[in-house]
Amino acid sequence: MSAAAVWSVDPRTGKPREQVGTEATAADVDRAVRAAHATREALADRAVRAAFLRTAADLLDASADEVVATADAETALGTPRLTGELARTSGQLRAFAAVVEDGAYLDVRIDLPDPAAVPPRPDLRRWKIPLGVVAVYAASNFPLAFSVPGGDTASALAAGCPVVVKAHPDHPATSELAAALLRRAAAETGLPEDVVVLVHGFDAGVELVRHPLVAAVGFTGSVRGGRALFDAAAARPVPIPFHGELGSLNPVVVTPGAVAERAEETGAGLAGSMTLGAGQFCTKPGFVLAPAGPDGDRFLAALTEGVARAGAAVLLDHRMRDAFVDGVTERAALDGVEAPVVPGAADAHAVTPGVLTVDAARLAAGEHALLLEECFGPVTVVARYADETEVTAVLGRLPGNLTATLHCADEDPAAPGLLAALTPLAGRVLVGGWPTGVAVAAAQHHGGPYPATTSTATSVGATAIERWLRPIAYQSTPQHLLPPELRDDNPLNVPRA
Amino acid sequence: MSAAAVWSVDPRTGKPREQVGTEATAADVDRAVRAAHATREALADRAVRAAFLRTAADLLDASADEVVATADAETALGTPRLTGELARTSGQLRAFAAVVEDGAYLDVRIDLPDPAAVPPRPDLRRWKIPLGVVAVYAASNFPLAFSVPGGDTASALAAGCPVVVKAHPDHPATSELAAALLRRAAAETGLPEDVVVLVHGFDAGVELVRHPLVAAVGFTGSVRGGRALFDAAAARPVPIPFHGELGSLNPVVVTPGAVAERAEETGAGLAGSMTLGAGQFCTKPGFVLAPAGPDGDRFLAALTEGVARAGAAVLLDHRMRDAFVDGVTERAALDGVEAPVVPGAADAHAVTPGVLTVDAARLAAGEHALLLEECFGPVTVVARYADETEVTAVLGRLPGNLTATLHCADEDPAAPGLLAALTPLAGRVLVGGWPTGVAVAAAQHHGGPYPATTSTATSVGATAIERWLRPIAYQSTPQHLLPPELRDDNPLNVPRA
Numbered sequence: 001m002s003a004a005a006v007w008s009v010d011p012r013t014g015k016p017r018e019q020v021g022t023e024a025t026a027a028d029v030d031r032a033v034r035a036a037h038a039t040r041e042a043l044a045d046r047a048v049r050a051a052f053l054r055t056a057a058d059l060l061d062a063s064a065d066e067v068v069a070t071a072d073a074e075t076a077l078g079t080p081r082l083t084g085e086l087a088r089t090s091g092q093l094r095a096f097a098a099v100v101e102d103g104a105y106l107d108v109r110i111d112l113p114d115p116a117a118v119p120p121r122p123d124l125r126r127w128k129i130p131l132g133v134v135a136v137y138a139a140s141n142f143p144l145a146f147s148v149p150g151g152d153t154a155s156a157l158a159a160g161c162p163v164v165v166k167a168h169p170d171h172p173a174t175s176e177l178a179a180a181l182l183r184r185a186a187a188e189t190g191l192p193e194d195v196v197v198l199v200h201g202f203d204a205g206v207e208l209v210r211h212p213l214v215a216a217v218g219f220t221g222s223v224r225g226g227r228a229l230f231d232a233a234a235a236r237p238v239p240i241p242f243h244g245e246l247g248s249l250n251p252v253v254v255t256p257g258a259v260a261e262r263a264e265e266t267g268a269g270l271a272g273s274m275t276l277g278a279g280q281f282c283t284k285p286g287f288v289l290a291p292a293g294p295d296g297d298r299f300l301a302a303l304t305e306g307v308a309r310a311g312a313a314v315l316l317d318h319r320m321r322d323a324f325v326d327g328v329t330e331r332a333a334l335d336g337v338e339a340p341v342v343p344g345a346a347d348a349h350a351v352t353p354g355v356l357t358v359d360a361a362r363l364a365a366g367e368h369a370l371l372l373e374e375c376f377g378p379v380t381v382v383a384r385y386a387d388e389t390e391v392t393a394v395l396g397r398l399p400g401n402l403t404a405t406l407h408c409a410d411e412d413p414a415a416p417g418l419l420a421a422l423t424p425l426a427g428r429v430l431v432g433g434w435p436t437g438v439a440v441a442a443a444q445h446h447g448g449p450y451p452a453t454t455s456t457a458t459s460v461g462a463t464a465i466e467r468w469l470r471p472i473a474y475q476s477t478p479q480h481l482l483p484p485e486l487r488d489d490n491p492l493n494v495p496r497a
Numbered sequence: 498m499s500a501a502a503v504w505s506v507d508p509r510t511g512k513p514r515e516q517v518g519t520e521a522t523a524a525d526v527d528r529a530v531r532a533a534h535a536t537r538e539a540l541a542d543r544a545v546r547a548a549f550l551r552t553a554a555d556l557l558d559a560s561a562d563e564v565v566a567t568a569d570a571e572t573a574l575g576t577p578r579l580t581g582e583l584a585r586t587s588g589q590l591r592a593f594a595a596v597v598e599d600g601a602y603l604d605v606r607i608d609l610p611d612p613a614a615v616p617p618r619p620d621l622r623r624w625k626i627p628l629g630v631v632a633v634y635a636a637s638n639f640p641l642a643f644s645v646p647g648g649d650t651a652s653a654l655a656a657g658c659p660v661v662v663k664a665h666p667d668h669p670a671t672s673e674l675a676a677a678l679l680r681r682a683a684a685e686t687g688l689p690e691d692v693v694v695l696v697h698g699f700d701a702g703v704e705l706v707r708h709p710l711v712a713a714v715g716f717t718g719s720v721r722g723g724r725a726l727f728d729a730a731a732a733r734p735v736p737i738p739f740h741g742e743l744g745s746l747n748p749v750v751v752t753p754g755a756v757a758e759r760a761e762e763t764g765a766g767l768a769g770s771m772t773l774g775a776g777q778f779c780t781k782p783g784f785v786l787a788p789a790g791p792d793g794d795r796f797l798a799a800l801t802e803g804v805a806r807a808g809a810a811v812l813l814d815h816r817m818r819d820a821f822v823d824g825v826t827e828r829a830a831l832d833g834v835e836a837p838v839v840p841g842a843a844d845a846h847a848v849t850p851g852v853l854t855v856d857a858a859r860l861a862a863g864e865h866a867l868l869l870e871e872c873f874g875p876v877t878v879v880a881r882y883a884d885e886t887e888v889t890a891v892l893g894r895l896p897g898n899l900t901a902t903l904h905c906a907d908e909d910p911a912a913p914g915l916l917a918a919l920t921p922l923a924g925r926v927l928v929g930g931w932p933t934g935v936a937v938a939a940a941q942h943h944g945g946p947y948p949a950t951t952s953t954a955t956s957v958g959a960t961a962i963e964r965w966l967r968p969i970a971y972q973s974t975p976q977h978l979l980p981p982e983l984r985d986d987n988p989l990n991v992p993r994a
Contacts, residue, residue, distance in 0.1 A: 084616070087615070104994070107960075109939045109940040109959075109960075110940055111936070111938040111939055111940040111941070117936075118584070119581070119934055119936070121936045121938055122930060122934075122936060124936060124938050124940040124941055125940055126939075126940040126941070126942050126960075129920070131953070230731075230736070231731070231732075234727075234728070234731035234732075234736075235728075235731075238897075238946075238947045238948075239727070239731075239947060239951060241952070241953065400735075415978055416978060419974075419978055423626070423969065426969070427967070427968065427969055427970065428969070428970045428971075428972055429969065429970070429971050429972065429974070430971075430972040430973060430974075431971070431972070431973055431974040431975060431978060432973050433619060433972065433973050437616055437619075439608070439614075439616070439618045439619060439621060441608040441618055441621050442606045442608055442623075442994070443606040443607055443608040443621035443622055443623040443970055444608070444621055444623070444970055445623050445968045445969060445970035447967075447968070449735075449967075450735045450736060451735075454736060455738070456628070456738065456966070456967035456968065458968060462606075463604075463606075463623075463968065469953070470924070470944075470946075470953035471924065471942045471944070471953065471955060471960065472920065472923070472924055472925070472926065472942060473924065473925045473926070473940055473941055473942035474925075474926050474927075474928075475925055475926065475927040475928070475930065476927060476928055476929050476930050477916075477926070477927075477928040478928060481912055481913060481916055481928060497601070497939070
């Protein structure tokens with residue numbers, strides 16, 4: 001039996017571009033994991049890892065034109081967006097190089113012995129060590145920043161974990177290109193190339209999560225696919241941590257004060273955020289609570305105007321395009337749902353963005369639960385509310401989210417209560433602004449209550465490295481047997497808590 | 498149908514002492530969780546929580562005589578051990594009060610806005626918030642330190658999470674007593690008593706992990722029970738973190754250098770550690786790799802002499818006593834296994850400690866896998882090895898552990914390699930000494946690769962609080978809407994990373 005071919009497809013035409021290798025068999029996955037596993041010792045040196053991550057960033061930047069062109073041909077995300085995403089990706093690799101060098105992430109804690117304590121306290125020195133091979137499942141919507149060279153890979157390598165990436169079928173050629181650059185960077189830094197190994201294929205993904213030498217998983221994708229892999233990770237004889245980002249509605253609450261002050265600006269801002277990248281961001285604001293009444297009408301008018309002006313867009317693949325058309329059709333057909341801008345099919349390949357509206361009282365009463373589920377693509381649902389009681393009731397029905405956004409007036413009396421109601425719903429809470437930008441920063445948190453993520457960890461920002469580490473304490477261990485980071489003289493000058 | 502009675506039983510006689518309430522029904526569990534859930538806001542103030550934890554410690558100390566007597570009557574662990582455990586438990590409550598006050602655990606990170614960055618970086622402020630109601634499953638072998646007033650409860654309350662404890666059936670009266678003290682401490686600090694609620698019964702435990710308002714689990718117990726609850730936690734519509742400690746063999750490697758230097762001291766030390774508390778510590782050294790040959794013989798002689806001198810002991814309950822007798826009988830019957838001190842039944846209630854020996858070559862070859870499973874109670878298995886190749890082969894067959902211990906000579910050439918081989922196997926690595934003491938300290942780590950624990954977290958030491966928190970980032974949030982800990986003026990003086 002010959003292995004299934006993997007094709008790069010142009011979503012603008014639905015036509016295959018080129019064959020990119022073949023799907024990995026179970027034996028291929030086993031080989032990939034074992035090859036990656038064998039590189040753990042080589043990855044143990046922090047200075048080498050930092051150099052490797054910087055070299056990878058440089059090589060990625062140097063190949064920007066080819067990488068962006070390939071990604072655009074496979075994803076239709078456009079050159080400007082992909083150029084930005086590449087810069088973000090190489091920036092992320094460099095940021096993790098700095099994190100590795102700094103060493104604070106090792107969370108070193110030292111308790112000197114206290115023979116006077118009851119019971120006597122021994123010498124205890126704790127730090128964090130890498131878990132082992134990390135399986136990374138690439139996202140459809142970020143062919144770079146959340147895929148082969150993305151945050152999961154960068155943070156796992158920074159932690160000292162070899163990576164096996166399961167490529168997303170929407171961008172196999174970009175994946176191969178990025179993997180080749182990462183592997184070249186490894187070789188140029190004196191590391192084995194197999195610190196990063198790429199595999200293709202749905203079945204390969206299932207094999208990967210079950211492989212005994214895989215120690216942890218990073219996943220970005222749908223609730224359906226992510227939950228199946230999460231369940232497989234939990235069902236292993238030895239369960240492993242599964243850090244999955246599965247979906248998010250990203251609610252926005254607009255107060256009467258906000259629309260009284262700046263209805264048009266808020267409506268236009270929302271239109272920009274929800275159509276950005278054809279609405280294919282995991283932080284797309286997909287659900288909005290906005291006041292009924294004239295100010296709210298002005299907000300809605302500005303929103304619909306902005307969305308109507310946004311052109312038709314090609315989604316990442318035809319399956320997503322069909323799912324979007326079906327999803328918005330099903331939602332628009334619900335009793336009481338209106339579509340001031342009708343979302344749906346533009347032609348055989350593209351879709352038109354749209355806005356759906358509904359009376360918040362219906363949702364507060366438990367109707368139309370479908371409207372509280374993410375619909376991937378350029379659509380948002382605006383629920384018009386009569387009073388804050390309705391807002392609270394609807395918020396109480398929301399699942400977990402990556403983000404929650406509050407638009408309020410400067411001294412809005414509703415703001416403290418709403419902020420308190422949004423906090424349990426999300427991992428990042430914004431006051432003003434829009435959630436679609438996710439800054440790579442030390443204080444960033446990209447994660448949130450299930451199904452936003454399957455763990456309490458973040459996939460963006462410096463603390464993303466924590467996912468791939470476990471603490472270990474050394475007790476009464478002579479100096480010469482300790483890792484340098486734990487010795488009294490701290491020769492590598494690692495911060496200590 | 499009337500609820501099943503819960504009895505306190507004297508393990509020294511097997512006779513019921515007194516009835517202690519009844520098993521919780523599903524409705525009782527629902528009421529317990531909702532009552533605890535309703536106290537979250539009251540628990541939000543860190544200063545109040547610290548005062549509460551200190552008051553709980555004081556009340557526990559003030560009732561020491563009654564608590565210790567009750568615990569001894571139910572567990573047969575003896576007054577000295579239980580007096581020490583009570584001091585450890587109140588010390589732990591005070592240690593977490595200090596952790597809460599200090600605030601470093603909030604892991605505050607602040608990124609000021611950078612409009613010049615590409616893309617511009619917004620104001621981002623990250624800290625950690627409590628997850629919600631924590632379900633704690635009490636351990637059999639620590640009626641205080643890992644039960645109602647123990648580390649899971651203390652760290653969860655410190656984090657701001659209400660707690661519902663599922664009592665262990667081996668010490669229901671002690672559990673009621675401790676819960677009453679904790680609830681009194683809450684009332685005395687102005688908190689609702691339901692910040693801690695106690696339930697009894699196996700079925701109640703199953704209900705608890707499935708309750709939608711339970712947000713995380715702390716468990717200490719067996720692989721069988723723990724894995725069933727872990728699976729239930731993972732299978733929920735909304736999965737929750739499950740921090741379970743399920744079992745550990747705690748391997749010890751003794752080098753030829755160690756026995757050449759101090760065979761007798763090492764053997765006697767091991768005898769003391771493995772019989773301590775009738776071998777009912779989760780850190781009991783249950784498996785030892787010791788060299789064949791005359792020095793190893795001296796080590797074994799000292800071990801067997803010490804174990805033979807240890808008297809018969811009553812285990813925590815009759816089920817454990819029977820499991821121990823069956824477990825050692827099954828192991829002793831294996832081909833090539835000898836018993837220089839025969840472990841088994843002493844009388845209808847007590848057991849005698851013992852030592853089993855086997856040729857390490859058998860284990861290296863994959864025989865007798867049963868000897869690499871934990872046997873709860875006062876027995877250890879000594880595998881005699883001919884060379885380091887056998888040691889490495891056997892270590893490669895071990896499951897995850899809480900601890901791994903190396904006994905070596907001062908400048909032992911084998912030490913670095915063995916330490917490297919033990920590190921992947923455990924959460925705490927000792928050089929010299931014995932693993933049964935677990936210091937409560939900032940640098941402690943009590944956890945380890947599965948099945949030692951089901952997560953990478955610790956259940957002992959300051960960082961145990963991390964299990965009950967999740968990060969959240971506030972973006973572009975005006976000062977007056979931020980929690981004080983994240984404001985520019987930092988009025989509560991919380992440390993910032």
